[in-house]
Amino acid sequence: MDIAVKIKSxxxxxxxxxxxxxxxSVELPANKSIGFIGPSGAGxxxxxxxxxxxxxxxxxxxxxxxxxxxxxxxxxxxSYMTQEISAYPDLTVRENLRxxxxxxxxxxxxxxxxxxxxxxxxxxxxxxxxxVRDLSGGQKQRVSLAVALLGSPKLMVxxxxxxxxxxxxxxxxxxxxxxxxxxxxSLMISSHSMDEAERCDYLLLVRGGAVIAQGSPxxxxxxxxxxxxxxxxLKIVRESK
Amino acid sequence: MSPRNTLxxxxxxxxxxxxxxxxxxxxxxxxxxxxxxxxxxxxxxxxLFQSVGPMLLGIFPMIMMFLITSIVTLRERTRGTLDRLxxxxxxxxxxxxxxxLAFSFLGLCQALIAGGVLLGPLQVTVLGGALPTLLAVxxxxxxxxxxxxxxxxxxxxxxxxIQFMPAFIFPQLLTCGLFTxxxxxxxxxxxxxxxxxxxxxxxxxxxxxxxxxLGTDYVRDLFIVVLSGIVALILGSITIRRQTK
Numbered sequence: 001m002d003i004a005v006k007i008k009s010x011x012x013x014x015x016x017x018x019x020x021x022x023x024x025s026v027e028l029p030a031n032k033s034i035g036f037i038g039p040s041g042a043g044x045x046x047x048x049x050x051x052x053x054x055x056x057x058x059x060x061x062x063x064x065x066x067x068x069x070x071x072x073x074x075x076x077x078x079s080y081m082t083q084e085i086s087a088y089p090d091l092t093v094r095e096n097l098r099x100x101x102x103x104x105x106x107x108x109x110x111x112x113x114x115x116x117x118x119x120x121x122x123x124x125x126x127x128x129x130x131x132v133r134d135l136s137g138g139q140k141q142r143v144s145l146a147v148a149l150l151g152s153p154k155l156m157v158x159x160x161x162x163x164x165x166x167x168x169x170x171x172x173x174x175x176x177x178x179x180x181x182x183x184x185x186s187l188m189i190s191s192h193s194m195d196e197a198e199r200c201d202y203l204l205l206v207r208g209g210a211v212i213a214q215g216s217p218x219x220x221x222x223x224x225x226x227x228x229x230x231x232x233x234l235k236i237v238r239e240s241k
Numbered sequence: 242m243s244p245r246n247t248l249x250x251x252x253x254x255x256x257x258x259x260x261x262x263x264x265x266x267x268x269x270x271x272x273x274x275x276x277x278x279x280x281x282x283x284x285x286x287x288x289l290f291q292s293v294g295p296m297l298l299g300i301f302p303m304i305m306m307f308l309i310t311s312i313v314t315l316r317e318r319t320r321g322t323l324d325r326l327x328x329x330x331x332x333x334x335x336x337x338x339x340x341x342l343a344f345s346f347l348g349l350c351q352a353l354i355a356g357g358v359l360l361g362p363l364q365v366t367v368l369g370g371a372l373p374t375l376l377a378v379x380x381x382x383x384x385x386x387x388x389x390x391x392x393x394x395x396x397x398x399x400x401x402x403i404q405f406m407p408a409f410i411f412p413q414l415l416t417c418g419l420f421t422x423x424x425x426x427x428x429x430x431x432x433x434x435x436x437x438x439x440x441x442x443x444x445x446x447x448x449x450x451x452x453x454x455l456g457t458d459y460v461r462d463l464f465i466v467v468l469s470g471i472v473a474l475i476l477g478s479i480t481i482r483r484q485t486k
Contacts, residue, residue: 086321
């Protein structure tokens with residue numbers, strides 16, 4: 001099994017004494033959809049920011065495809081969707097994508113096709129020339145996701161990409177994630193939605209800055225003798241106290 | 242550093258402003274309007290307006306670019322776009338120089354309009370000529386942009402960013418020689434003015450107003466303005482980190 005991300009004793013202590021990550025050690029397989037599941041404030045975003053290299057570790061080490069997280073060589077192979085709508089509200093959808101495509105290092109000749117593909121994937125082709133500030137919350141979220149889709153990255157790290165989207169669109173995005181995975185992309189997706197967890201190949205259950213369980217959804221349900229990920233999560237939380 | 246990324250950032254910043262008609266109108270209408278008001282404030286003292294008008298022409302772009310840049314950069318920091326950009330291959334310098342280029346260009350446009358009004362209908366004469374005047378104004382805009390990029394790192398809200406105006410720009414404005422000759426001020430204020438970049442921007446405007454043969458003083462003033470802008474940009478690049486603690 002190829003490893004996409006190797007995390008060893010990762011610890012992040014924020015502003016004095018808050019342990020946002022607490023001695024996390026995991027190996028995450030490549031070409032899979034990996035879900036970081038846990039309640040708000042569990043440490044999912046800190047873990048994601050550490051993987052993309054934005055968060056400095058207080059202790060420990062993270063490697064992505066064998067290189068130190070955040071290293072220059074990795075930047076072309078990876079895309080990151082933040083929890084905020086990280087797009088410019090006073091630019092059109094297409095202007096946003098064009099700018100980020102250039103900054104992501106896409107070649108001039110491939111930009112228009114990459115933008116059209118990304119917009120088609122998130123079903124925003126019709127809104128390409130609208131200002132982002134004039135879109136609905138869910139549409140803005142999709143613009144942010146479209147930016148992450150540019151340039152066929154090897155690893156996509158998505159912080160709550162489906163929050164605020166309607167069930168029909170969520171369904172179509174999960175189909176897109178499956179298609180990307182089949183094409184060789186590794187996906188790391190954070191969510192606090194347990195029904196989305198069941199769609200992932202591999203799960204990390206995060207709570208209090210620590211990974212309290214990991215495995216495929218089936219493995220986790222089997223280990224806990226439960227019939228849903230939500231029940232498995234609750235049982236693991238109770239037992240870890 | 243990549244010229245492609247720098248130009249893309251400059252073009253993006255200008256596109257953003259292009260969609261914000263009100264800001265563009267304020268940028269280009271406010272300075273000539275204020276200069277016109279000043280003309281009537283000093284209607285009985287035309288010689289005073291003759292010396293103050295060009296100095297104001299240099300101060301407007303510096304202040305306005307400082308304000309706009311500090312707020313726009315703060316938004317980049319707080320709205321997730323900088324987070325995203327810092328995981329991409331583009332360098333921090335591309336980003337910062339893109340901003341500097343875009344706002345210096347805006348400063349030039351502002352100078353052309355305000356300068357046109359000042360030297361035309363308001364009948365102010367600059368002995369040094371229009372081109373040296375424009376150069377000094379564009380470099381003042383560059384200085385304002387660089388200072389805005391740097392100081393935005395110390396603000397956590399737009400309200401705080403605006404407060405940098407009275408805290409950082411006003412003291413320079415009061416001591417730069419606009420209101421009274423620097424030699425007439427208390428000695429500590431003279432020392433303060435000597436190390437503040439706005440002083441040299443205003444001095445350069447004085448040079449182009451009073452001298453037809455611009456000498457080493459003008460070049461020295463502009464050199465200090467450019468150097469201060471570059472130092473502020475370098476400090477700004479230090480405050481933009483790939484990794485946050």
